[in-house]
Amino acid sequence: MRKISVLAFALFTISVSFSQTSDSLMIRQIADEILVNSKAYDNLTHLTKRIGARLSGSAGMVKSEKWGLQAMKDAGADKSWLQQCMVPHWVRGAKEELKIVSGNYKNKQLAVTALGNSSGNGPKGVIAPVIEIKSFDDLEAKKDQVNGKIVFYNYKFNPKLVRTFESYSDAGKYRYIGPTNAAKYGAAAVIVRSMSHSVDNYPHTGATASGDSIPKIASVAIGLQDADWLHNQLQSGPVSVFLKSNAHFLPDTIGHNVIGEITGSGFPDEIITVGGHLDSWDLAEGAHDDGTGVVQTIEILRAFKALGFKPKHTIRFVLFANEENGLNGGTKYAEEAKAKNEKHIFALESDAGGFAPRAFSMEGSAAQIQKMKSWIPLLQPYEVYEILTSGGGADIGPITAAYKIPGAELIPEAQRYFDYHHAKSDVLENVNKRELELGAINMAALIYLVDKYGL
Amino acid sequence: MRKISVLAFALFTISVSFSQTSDSLMIRQIADEILVNSKAYDNLTHLTKRIGARLSGSAGMVKSEKWGLQAMKDAGADKSWLQQCMVPHWVRGAKEELKIVSGNYKNKQLAVTALGNSSGNGPKGVIAPVIEIKSFDDLEAKKDQVNGKIVFYNYKFNPKLVRTFESYSDAGKYRYIGPTNAAKYGAAAVIVRSMSHSVDNYPHTGATASGDSIPKIASVAIGLQDADWLHNQLQSGPVSVFLKSNAHFLPDTIGHNVIGEITGSGFPDEIITVGGHLDSWDLAEGAHDDGTGVVQTIEILRAFKALGFKPKHTIRFVLFANEENGLNGGTKYAEEAKAKNEKHIFALESDAGGFAPRAFSMEGSAAQIQKMKSWIPLLQPYEVYEILTSGGGADIGPITAAYKIPGAELIPEAQRYFDYHHAKSDVLENVNKRELELGAINMAALIYLVDKYGL
Numbered sequence: 001m002r003k004i005s006v007l008a009f010a011l012f013t014i015s016v017s018f019s020q021t022s023d024s025l026m027i028r029q030i031a032d033e034i035l036v037n038s039k040a041y042d043n044l045t046h047l048t049k050r051i052g053a054r055l056s057g058s059a060g061m062v063k064s065e066k067w068g069l070q071a072m073k074d075a076g077a078d079k080s081w082l083q084q085c086m087v088p089h090w091v092r093g094a095k096e097e098l099k100i101v102s103g104n105y106k107n108k109q110l111a112v113t114a115l116g117n118s119s120g121n122g123p124k125g126v127i128a129p130v131i132e133i134k135s136f137d138d139l140e141a142k143k144d145q146v147n148g149k150i151v152f153y154n155y156k157f158n159p160k161l162v163r164t165f166e167s168y169s170d171a172g173k174y175r176y177i178g179p180t181n182a183a184k185y186g187a188a189a190v191i192v193r194s195m196s197h198s199v200d201n202y203p204h205t206g207a208t209a210s211g212d213s214i215p216k217i218a219s220v221a222i223g224l225q226d227a228d229w230l231h232n233q234l235q236s237g238p239v240s241v242f243l244k245s246n247a248h249f250l251p252d253t254i255g256h257n258v259i260g261e262i263t264g265s266g267f268p269d270e271i272i273t274v275g276g277h278l279d280s281w282d283l284a285e286g287a288h289d290d291g292t293g294v295v296q297t298i299e300i301l302r303a304f305k306a307l308g309f310k311p312k313h314t315i316r317f318v319l320f321a322n323e324e325n326g327l328n329g330g331t332k333y334a335e336e337a338k339a340k341n342e343k344h345i346f347a348l349e350s351d352a353g354g355f356a357p358r359a360f361s362m363e364g365s366a367a368q369i370q371k372m373k374s375w376i377p378l379l380q381p382y383e384v385y386e387i388l389t390s391g392g393g394a395d396i397g398p399i400t401a402a403y404k405i406p407g408a409e410l411i412p413e414a415q416r417y418f419d420y421h422h423a424k425s426d427v428l429e430n431v432n433k434r435e436l437e438l439g440a441i442n443m444a445a446l447i448y449l450v451d452k453y454g455l
Numbered sequence: 456m457r458k459i460s461v462l463a464f465a466l467f468t469i470s471v472s473f474s475q476t477s478d479s480l481m482i483r484q485i486a487d488e489i490l491v492n493s494k495a496y497d498n499l500t501h502l503t504k505r506i507g508a509r510l511s512g513s514a515g516m517v518k519s520e521k522w523g524l525q526a527m528k529d530a531g532a533d534k535s536w537l538q539q540c541m542v543p544h545w546v547r548g549a550k551e552e553l554k555i556v557s558g559n560y561k562n563k564q565l566a567v568t569a570l571g572n573s574s575g576n577g578p579k580g581v582i583a584p585v586i587e588i589k590s591f592d593d594l595e596a597k598k599d600q601v602n603g604k605i606v607f608y609n610y611k612f613n614p615k616l617v618r619t620f621e622s623y624s625d626a627g628k629y630r631y632i633g634p635t636n637a638a639k640y641g642a643a644a645v646i647v648r649s650m651s652h653s654v655d656n657y658p659h660t661g662a663t664a665s666g667d668s669i670p671k672i673a674s675v676a677i678g679l680q681d682a683d684w685l686h687n688q689l690q691s692g693p694v695s696v697f698l699k700s701n702a703h704f705l706p707d708t709i710g711h712n713v714i715g716e717i718t719g720s721g722f723p724d725e726i727i728t729v730g731g732h733l734d735s736w737d738l739a740e741g742a743h744d745d746g747t748g749v750v751q752t753i754e755i756l757r758a759f760k761a762l763g764f765k766p767k768h769t770i771r772f773v774l775f776a777n778e779e780n781g782l783n784g785g786t787k788y789a790e791e792a793k794a795k796n797e798k799h800i801f802a803l804e805s806d807a808g809g810f811a812p813r814a815f816s817m818e819g820s821a822a823q824i825q826k827m828k829s830w831i832p833l834l835q836p837y838e839v840y841e842i843l844t845s846g847g848g849a850d851i852g853p854i855t856a857a858y859k860i861p862g863a864e865l866i867p868e869a870q871r872y873f874d875y876h877h878a879k880s881d882v883l884e885n886v887n888k889r890e891l892e893l894g895a896i897n898m899a900a901l902i903y904l905v906d907k908y909g910l
Contacts, residue, residue: 031615031617035614035615035617036614041654160486160487160490162486162490162836162838162893164889197888197889199496199888356811356868356870381617383813385840385841413811413838413868413890415811415887415890415893416887432870432871432874434619434652434870435870438617
């Protein structure tokens with residue numbers, strides 16, 4: 001045992017400037033406005049229940065863009081517009097099928113989803129034996145056995161990692177490049193264990209790489225219970241399955257970022273961006289991914305206008321297109337900003353679910369991170385406890401990279417996120433109204449502080 | 456604006472003793488054991504789905520005691536036993552009824568629940584006009600209008616309070632002493648707006664005072680949507696309702712605290728208690744209230760034994776009887792400890808839901824609170840960020856008061872707790888396996904630290 005001083009932990013936090021009294025009062029006003037008068041949950045109800053899934057290229061995408069533009073106007077945007085961008089148009093086609101064709105469980109159906117951007121395998125599908133692969137190292141070791149078989153990546157979401165996004169980073173590669181790696185060795189198709197800790201059996205989709213250099217093979221995910229079941233079957237002998245996917249791409253089509261703006265009162269040409277993505281996978285309502293980010297973005301605009309808050313800088317509220325399978329919205333936003341010679345100073349994103357907030361994650365210089373850390377006492381009453389440095393979000397990546405500006409992302413409690421992520425269960429009923437609102441409060445507070453003090 | 460140093464916040468935290476390396480490794484072992492091998496969710500599944508509701512005196516209570524004792528043995532308790540105590544036996548009787556009998560909505564039924572410990576009003580029920588009361592001040596102002604009417608306390612759960620338990624403290628008095636206060640002025644019955652921020656219409660029960668000094672009247676709760684509807688009807692004119700409740704007490708009966716123990720290796724006569732309560736309201740499965748506290752308690756025992764951890768002090772794992780409508784289990788536990796001249800040093804409780812942890816709340820001296828705060832760096836990786844001083848839990852109240860020892864309670868994220876609290880929706884499906892486990896991890900870590908370093 002040794003004596004250590006907890007004070008040491010504090011030495012990272014240095015003296016900074018903020019007016020604790022006036023800022024905490026302003027943030028309290030923001031919080032009261034949102035906790036009492038928020039439209040976030042009503043907006044989310046409309047987006048999920050009346051519009052529903054809104055994958056790039058779908059009818060839902062078109063409806064959601066129209067709704068989003070009207071929501072920006074209703075929230076009081078000084079200006080609002082659609083920013084056009086081309087988006088991919090991947091479709092699932094007729095329902096996929098995965099069926100056991102050997103042994104005692106012949107004809108047993110497994111719940112299955114095609115991976116986003118994956119290819120189908122024709123009207124006849126494929127029948128082949130399954131080979132279980134535990135990791136990419138395991139794939140290398142068994143590469144001579146893969147040809148003509150259906151590779152089953154059964155890599156578990158690591159339960160020991162408290163932060164579930166770390167489990168996702170760890171396991172996600174099997175979905176993203178697993179099919180490509182298996183195809184290199186002649187695999188007939190790929191089945192991936194879903195990236196989740198859920199206790200249900202829903203399969204979870206999500207983008208897989210769709211490079212042109214190797215043969216494209218049908219690629220699907222199965223739920224955790226079926227993955228464990230299939231693993232157990234394979235312990236007692238060979239298993240063959242019938243796998244059919246009808247997934248395919250249609251020609252690229254036109255999508256839009258939806259943008260609202262409060263024009264800055266002091267520096268109208270300097271822009272702070274806040275946003276979430278409007279598209280979702282096709283299996284559910286995209287409630288947590290990223291309906292909550294969308295309605296939080298609109299809610300911040302509404303609350304600022306309702307309070308009569310006039311930011312010094314221009315605040316852009318952006319509902320990004322096509323985050324899930326292309327990132328074309330975020331890319332377009334940065335390209336057009338550069339082309340128009342806009343000046344951007346900060347960007348903030350919410351795309352980690354509408355759960356109770358815990359932290360912000362920030363990408364920026366050490367001094368910028370320090371400055372944000374100094375604001376924690378102002379945020380803690382609303383449940384943001386720390387500033388992490390695991391980066392900003394996907395959609396703001398292009399704008400922060402193009403301008404070399406700091407970016408941040410709201411980090412909510414994440415134990416439940418991957419229960420619903422990209423699955424049939426990502427529905428309104430799994431969102432709590434007040435957790436959603438607390439996220440919006442902290443985001444609004446952070447924008448208020450960055451607008452006032454810079455970073 | 457003024458310069459302030461964030462360092463100032465840290466000056467409250469003083470030098471303390473702990474071995475960061477060995478303690479953080481031990482806590483990591485506890486976490487891994489629980490995240491990988493936990494039986495908490497399986498136990499909760501059994502308790503909620505196979506046993507279900509377990510109000511004092513009910514068949515569910517008896518079944519749950521038997522199950523709990525076996526679960527202690529299965530988890531590896533050195534000793535386990537039942538501690539007998541008398542418990543009240545309140546029953547709802549035949550389903551309550553609340554029906555509009557006037558105006559355009561004649562015969563409309565409202566969803567309703569009798570308040571726990573409340574009285575029924577005979578086979579004929581009562582028909583009377585409703586008078587809406589906004590607060591106890593409002594009751595005083597209208598006391599001359601109350602006689603013969605049904606008082607409708609429509610006091611809202613305060614949305615501005617971020618900590619929902621503060622809203623509960625604020626609004627809960629209308630359920631607890633509202634009926635008594637209304638009866639004093641001759642009210643025919645009482646309807647209470649449920650204590651919740653939920654977006655559904657479930658009515659929430661909970662104990663009301665059942666003093667003997669004033670006439671007992673039927674007392675029920677209605678859901679938030681019906682409360683708003685009734686309020687709106689009352690704006691346009693008088694509303695009369697038919698209200699019938701069949702609630703009543705049967706004679707007191709025998710219940711039990713379920714106790715397991717790991718005998719201390721150094722100071723076996725010095726006892727640390729950890730627990731939750733086994734009883735629940737009758738409307739649902741008592742999943743969050745307090746099935747999660749029960750299975751966390753058993754899980755800590757299981758994990759300690761699985762890891763071969765030998766605490767210096769004796770650790771008592773207690774599933775308390777009758778928290779909801781009497782606190783007879785907690786009271787009995789303290790009485791018997793005193794009668795047997797036991798030595799108690801610390802008590803810990805989980806009775807605020809099985810959500811992701813945020814904090815511990817502690818009752819103790821300034822030095823003891825400081826010492827617990829110094830452990831935050833060891834707990835923060837598992838999502839406990841702060842030590843609050845809002846007191847320990849209800850069940851450990853008698854033992855901490857009797858011995859003047861510190862007590863603590865796990866404080867999870869609380870936005871969802873009152874959505875389910877005492878309502879039909881308090882079911883397993885609203886508990887997340889890993890959030891539940893993270894609570895158990897932090898509780899086990901705290902017990903480990905108190906056992907090693909004292910408080």
